[in-house]
Structure formats: C-alpha cells, structure tokens
Amino acid sequence: MPLVVVGNDGRRQTIVAADAAATALGLRPGMALAQAQALVPGLAIHPMEPDADAEALRRVAAWCLRYAPLVAPDPPDGIWIDATGSTHLHGGEAAMLHDLTARFAAFGMATQSAIADTPGAAHALARFGQAAPHANPATTALFPLEALRLPSPLCESLRLLGFDRIGQLADTPRAPLVRRFGSIVALRLDQLSGAVFEPIVPTIPAALIQARLSFVEPLLTAPAFAAVIDRLTALVCTDLANAGQGARRLDLLFERVDGATPAIRIGTARPSRDPRHLARMLTERLERIDPGLGIEAMRLIATRTDMALPTQTAALSQPTDAPIAALVDRLSNRLGAARIFRHEPVESDVPERSVRRVPALHRNGGTNWPADLPRPVRLLDPPQPVETMALLPDHPPLAFTWRRVRHRVRHADGPERIAGEWWKRDGEMRSVRDYFRIEDEDGHRFWLFRRGDGDDPTTGDRRWFLHGFF
Amino acid sequence: MFQTSHARLNELRAQIARIERGTLAAPGQTVSIGAPEIDRTLPHGGLALGALHEIAGAGPDTEHGAAAALLTAGILARTTGPVLWAMEQADLFAPGLASVGLHPDRVVFAEAGKAVLATMEEGLRHPGLAAVVGEITGHFSPIAARRLQLAAEQTGVLAIALRRSRRFDDPALMQPTPAMTRWSIAVLPSPPALPHAPAVLGLGPARWRLMLTRCRGGAPGTWITEACDATGRIHLVPDFADGSAAATERLRA
Secondary structure, eight states: OOOOEEEEEEEEEEEEEEEEHHTTTTTOOOOOOOOOOSSSSOEEEEEOOHHHHHHHHHHHHHHGGGSSSSEETTTTEEEEOOOOTGGGTTTTTHHHHHHHHHHHTTOOOOOOOOOSSHHHHHHHHHHHHOSSOOHHHHHHHTTTTGGOOHHHHHHHHHHTTTTOBBBHHHHHHHHHHHHHTTTHOOOOOOOHHHHSSOOOOOOOOOOOOOEEEEEEEEEOHHHHHHHHHHHHHHHHHHHHHHHHHEEEEEEEEEETTOOOOOEEEEEEEEEEEOOHHHHHHHHHHHHGGGOTTTTEEEEEEEEEEEEEGGGGGGGGTTTSHHHHHHHHHHHHHHGGGGGGGEEEOOOSGGGGGEEEEEEEEEOOOOOOOOTTTTOOOOEEEEEEEEEESSSSSTTTOOOOOOOOOOOEEEEEEEEEEEETTTOGGGGSSSSSEEEEEEETTOOOOOEEEEEEEEEEEGGGGOOOOOOEEE | HHHHHHHHHHHHHHHHHHHHSSSSSSSSSSSSOOOOOHHTTTTTTSSSSSSEEEEEEOOHHHHHHHHHHHHHHHHTTTTTEEEEEEESSSOOOOHHTTTTTTGGGGEEEEOOOOGGHHHHHHHHTTTTOOOEEEESSSSHHHHHHHHHHHHHHTTTTTTEEEEEEESOOOHHHHSSSOEEEEEEEEOOOOOSSSSSTSSSOOOOOOOOEEEEEETSOOOOOOEEEEETTTTTOOOEEHHHTTHHHHHHHHHHH
C-alpha cells in the first residue's frame, strides 16, 4: 500500500515524504493531503515525527563512525563523513563508497553517496550528480540551483532572473548578487569550490570511552601534541581497564581554533589497552595533522572496543605473539590491514586456490602443503599464454616463446595432471590441466601447463600457459 | 699456532665490531647460508644476524628473483620465530617457500607498494622477529641501506634485501651499498636426472652459481651448488666439493 508522511505547513496538511509506490502514483512532497487522498483512495498516512527523525539520523551517523572519525548528521536527510586520511583503510575511495552503499542496502535503506573535495561539492554530488562519479568545477557548474543548499524561495527568485545552473551564478559578478540576495549566495558558492572552509562539527556518541583535554594556550608543536597524547591514552586506557575492554579503534580529534577538526584514526588487530603502544601509533601519524593557528583541545575516543581479559597487558612476559601484534598494528595503520597477511593452506588441487590470505594474527593450525608436489616460488596470476612447439600432443614442448623470448627445453618433468574441481564450479566439470616442470638451456625453470589432456577436446583447448618460476 | 692466532683475530674483530656498533647486541651470532663449506669462508662463520645482506638474481632471473627467493627462504628456514616479508606486489607462492622448509605459519607478508623500505625498517625495529626480507626493485639508495643496517644492528634481527629489477644487469644493482654481504645467484643448466640415460624425461636438482660479490671483512668467492633441498640446505656440487677454493680460483680465472 502506498505510504506517505504528512506534516502541517500552518494552514493545511501536506505530504512531506512519499515512498516509491506513492511516487509512482503521482504523489509528490508538497502536495496537499486532501488532494492526495482524492487521487489515491486507501493511502497509508503517517504523521511526521521530526524529533524521532533527527534521533534516527544521529544513530545512523554514529554507525557511520566505522568509516571515519569525523561524522555529522546533516538534517533533514544527509550525513557528512570527513573521509580525509581514512579511505586507505577501506581500500580506496571507490571501494569505501561501494561498501557504504552495499551495507545500507542490506539494511533496506536506499542511499546516494559521493566523495568530493569539499562538503558543499559532496552534498551537491550526492543529490544531483548521478552521472558524474567525482566532482570537478565543470560538472558542478551544470547542477541546478538547489544543489547550492539555498532556501527554496531564494532559488525561485533567482530562477525568475534567468539563473538555472550553478555555473551561470558563478560567472555573475558577486557584488550585485550579494546586494540583492544576501551573502548566503556568495558563501555557498565559495563553500562549493573550497575557497571558504566549512567545518564539519562531529557527532560523538556519549556512551563511548573518551577523554578530552583543553589547553590554556593553543598548542602548535608536535612534541606538545605527543605529551598530550601520552596523557590522553593513559586516561582512556584506565577507563578501558575498568570496563574490561580493549580498544580496536581509536580516534583522536584536534579542535582547531578556526573550528576545523582534523583527526587521526588508528586500528588494532586485537583489543589493546597498552598506553605505550597506542600512544606510539597515534604519535606516528601526527605528521598528517595541520595545526593551523593552533589546537585548543584534543579528544581521544575509543570508537570500537572489544572485550579484553585482564591478563592481556601482562602478556609481555610470556612468549606470545604480543610483540608481533604491535608490529602488525603499526604496519596495518600504515598500509591498510588487508596488506598484512599470512598464507594458509587450503585443501584444493588447483594451485591458485590452494592458498588463502588470512589476517597476520590468525592462528594457523600448523598445517602445511603436501611436501611431495613440486611448486614454484613465484606464481603468475593470471597464467600467461605462451607459444609452444611440440611434437606430440601429450608430451612437454620442445621450445616455447614467452614475451618474444624463445626458450629451448632441455629437461622436463611431468605431467602432473590436475583435474578441475567440478564439485565447486560447474564450468570445471571435465576440464584438466597437465603441468610440466621445464628447464631451458640456460637452466631457468618454469612451470608450464596445457589446458586439456591433449587428446579429448572437451577437457581443454590444448593451449599452453606459463604459471610460475622455480 | 695457527689456531691461537685465528682465535685472537676473531676476538679483535668482535672488539672492533662492538666499537663500530656501540651496542651490546651479541656479536658473532650467525645463521648458516646453507652449506658449511661456504660458511667457513665468511667472517663470523655464517651470515651475521643484526646486519643487512643483499641477494640478487642474475640474467633473466633479475626480474622474478625466483632462485634468490628460494635461497632466502632456505636461510629463513634455519631461523626460529616469525619473519616479515615485504614486497611491492604479492607474487610469491607460499607452497614454493614451504618446499624449502619455511613453514607458512612463520611468514607475515606485507604488500607494501612503494613503502617497502619503511616497512622493512619498521620490522627491523621489532626485536620479536627473526628476520625481515624486503624485495627492492631497482635503485636502493646507500642512505636507506645504512638506515636498515643501523636498525638491524640495534635489535639483532637479520635483514635481507632481495634485489629485483626489470632490466638484466641493471647498473642500479651494481652500485655499492653498506650491506654486510652481497650475493648474486645465477642459474646454470643442470645435468640430466639420470646421467646414464640422458634421454629419459626428468628433472634433477637445479644448479646455481652462487657468487659472493662483496663481503665486509672477508673475501669474495664463487661456488657451484645444487638448489635448496627440503630443509633449505644447499650442497656444493660434488665435482668441486673436495676443494672449493680451487673451484673458486678456476672460475674466477
């Protein structure tokens, strides 16, 4: 049943929001409720609850803290995320956006998201830039006036004067515009281009373990920040210990005198409340912070914690992997957690599937690959096709050409037949690879395979591939 | 007489090393390169821990460094504890490393992109590691090498720079660095698997020419060896095993 949310605009009840079914029936926000009911009998009507909406938006914003330390609700329907310095932890900007929309879709929420250099541009792009993936002056110039976050009466009067697009407004002399419409037009244009800085006032859920220190005089130097970090981590770690928790993610916010809030985020591979370790990771990332005219307060927040047993801090005396946990944390914060890994054997005959990446602190069961199968030390992914010269279809080739270099085969060993895993993939029902270890006349050893068993064409097309080096 | 002077010499070397480092890291701790015949010619009787060593492939293997990676994995197999292996792009195949005795549980890989050197230094500052390997493509500045050497000296962690390059005989691989030893490993054609029946299909152990091109406090040398076995050891080819010095001279001439 189509659903609309109605509010009161002073004189009459109007539609504030309509769901997809209602929109399809021609109902639009701003339409009078009486008219809508006349159009669609049996319309489901829900009264507007602005306070509950704002609260829900705050909760969603708090959830978005998983992506970056600075997040703020942008009523009525937006959320700012200051992704500066956080995208690499999620595999880059595009991957982060994709992850964000996918997760919201899983919650049943339709979202539009965009990344841009300024909050204004991101706001416009998310709402009006379906086609353009990244903001630049040329694309935002084509956006309608509403993308500037101007009040709608102002947009109407501008439109009467013939302004339809942001670009037209930007090309007009500023002084008459400001005299006629007030400084808001100029301000929004500058915020869009980044000429005027627009701070994001972050939302901080009160329930998190956190500590804040404000200073009599603004601080400017790295040693001063480091000293504050030591005190903040000590405070937070005490609270964490009392709560039986360890930090998995810490955000350090710098409250600058001009209202901006640069931030540092660190993550740990396992819950930690070792103040030295945490302080060192935070201090290492100080170079990313621009103190501007000075920092007047700093706040450290444990945005994600996990239960940590009290024995954890005493682990230094035991021969555990605690030291390597610290190293893994620091490398993960530098490179991204996905780039620090171990390899774990997987029971699969197909070589490229016999290895799986696992987190560096994952406990492997001590398993190893079977020792009797010769495997190369470097693997080409994907295997590269080679030209071969072979006398017999099921023998190793006499010579092969890879990257325009011809290798004459002096010794060869094989075949090692590897059948497709038909129980995992339908396409491999009959496919077969025959692997040969080959040494050329200079002594270089290669791992070549032929698709198919060399006889039955349904098992493969008999093409040769280079898969690795010994 | 010879014994005593040799011992005295080692003692003096250790003393100088202590003065040079200014640290208390136990000097003279080594890990074997894989063959006792080669270890004997090295200043401390093996690859010194807490020092930077360089291994490079030769010829077409400069690009992939397959033999160099195998030799490195063989050396790491003789250490105990976790090792960090930093590379630009992950192209190593762990079953291949396991085949020379390096267990997968021990290796933490870091796909570091352009930050291989920084990752290595980070690892070398952690005493919990047994060794740090970094695959360095192309130029390796002496200043960076010196930094790694100093970091390794402080913690006593073995540092191995695995040099790679897209070009054969890249001049960047020839430039001097402060590494303790520098090895170049070239593959040679291996003899038939069955010497009496060369026509039979099969592969014997691969054959390497291992060149020690630079060694602080020692003499360079060249050895013909078989590739690492399942425990990471290398064996001098029997023809020369009776006198490796003679073989060295012959090859150098």
